Amino acid sequence: MKKETLLATSATGSDTHRGAVNVPPYRASTILFPNLAEFEKADLGQSPHPSYGRFGTPSTEALEQAIAALEGADHSIVTASGLSAIAVSLFAFLNSGDHLLMVDSVYGPTRRLCDYELKRLGIETTYYNPEIGAGISAMIRENTKVVFVESPGSLTFEMQDIPAISKAAHAKGVIVVADNTWATPIYIDPFALGIDISVHSATKYINGHSDVMMGVISCKEEHFKKLQLTFRNFGMCPSGDNCYLALRGLRTLSVRMKQHYENGVAVARWLQGRPEVAQVLHPALPGSPGHDIWKRDFTGAASLFSIILKKNYPHKSLAAMMDGLEYFGMGYSWGGFESLLITTHPEKIRTSNKWEHEGNVLRIHVGLENTDDLIADLENGFGRLG
Numbered sequence: 001m002k003k004e005t006l007l008a009t010s011a012t013g014s015d016t017h018r019g020a021v022n023v024p025p026y027r028a029s030t031i032l033f034p035n036l037a038e039f040e041k042a043d044l045g046q047s048p049h050p051s052y053g054r055f056g057t058p059s060t061e062a063l064e065q066a067i068a069a070l071e072g073a074d075h076s077i078v079t080a081s082g083l084s085a086i087a088v089s090l091f092a093f094l095n096s097g098d099h100l101l102m103v104d105s106v107y108g109p110t111r112r113l114c115d116y117e118l119k120r121l122g123i124e125t126t127y128y129n130p131e132i133g134a135g136i137s138a139m140i141r142e143n144t145k146v147v148f149v150e151s152p153g154s155l156t157f158e159m160q161d162i163p164a165i166s167k168a169a170h171a172k173g174v175i176v177v178a179d180n181t182w183a184t185p186i187y188i189d190p191f192a193l194g195i196d197i198s199v200h201s202a203t204k205y206i207n208g209h210s211d212v213m214m215g216v217i218s219c220k221e222e223h224f225k226k227l228q229l230t231f232r233n234f235g236m237c238p239s240g241d242n243c244y245l246a247l248r249g250l251r252t253l254s255v256r257m258k259q260h261y262e263n264g265v266a267v268a269r270w271l272q273g274r275p276e277v278a279q280v281l282h283p284a285l286p287g288s289p290g291h292d293i294w295k296r297d298f299t300g301a302a303s304l305f306s307i308i309l310k311k312n313y314p315h316k317s318l319a320a321m322m323d324g325l326e327y328f329g330m331g332y333s334w335g336g337f338e339s340l341l342i343t344t345h346p347e348k349i350r351t352s353n354k355w356e357h358e359g360n361v362l363r364i365h366v367g368l369e370n371t372d373d374l375i376a377d378l379e380n381g382f383g384r385l386g
């Protein structure tokens, strides 16, 4: 079954909810058992259904089933945020004294999780160059347990050679955890590329409407028990209402992504022709860094990318440009229906190799508006930049 068909047919409520197409939002803490025998079975972890609201409800299970089917996973676990999905994935496989290889272009809060929480517990992180490929092998130590990839990085958009990295990691018994938020389950098949654990911030495109915080972890059978145990111990559960909303968003993921892909490329191409722009960092554009890897491993692209300006414009000019934009909001997150534009500062973050560009870096999320309107808005903005 193709992904579009899976989206329309997975985890509907028709068998279990008297024909209703959608599984309703369950609000539950206490789950009652019919008798002592059933209660005791749940106590021993032998009940087929979650025994407490924190462990999930039919709303949670429906969303998990739909995402697992889409990713080709044996199991998915939904969590309270993308960051909590990352935290569970790292804590499940790392112990005190272990070593983690983390991509240098990683999402900022993931970096802080490593630099504060993991470090505090005696887990060492080494940041590696995103373009390292099979060279990762030389950085794997005796105590390395996890290689974490995020391709492309969500500020600077380097593509990673995930099959080469996975091969090198597996040769030394190391597992690969991937943040696949950018690609979404529509444009990447994580397990075919060698990824062991696929993580998403469902806050972004999966929910797609800028009104839910949620995360997803998907895996094959061999890693499920460990992940489920850590997930349950941390108590990072999403609400039934949010699971309902995220599943509602998921139903239209493939059509939304088609439009995001098209809109993103249209705006990126226009930006390539602007005299103020030194470089457009969009993996789907021929000539962009990592384009060949993107073409080999992905089946489409998100509408999140960055541009590097030709020079470092004074703060006043940048404010004039950005404050006057009509359709591009200034705010964190992305993957909703609306366009966004923010400044970023990779030169302050990177450690594996220096960020060599001089000009301002702007990150753009292209929403579902008409691209003629968006381009006119940006054109006026460049006029104000001076």
Ligand SMILES: *Cc1c(COP(=O)(O)O)cnc(C)c1O
Pocket: 081, 082, 083, 084, 107, 150, 154, 179, 181, 182, 200, 201, 202, 203, 204, 213, 214, 215, 333
């Ligand atoms: C937003 C984001 C996260 C974190 O997700 P939240 O749902 O905001 O916690 C993780 N990774 C990437 C790439 C993101 O963009």
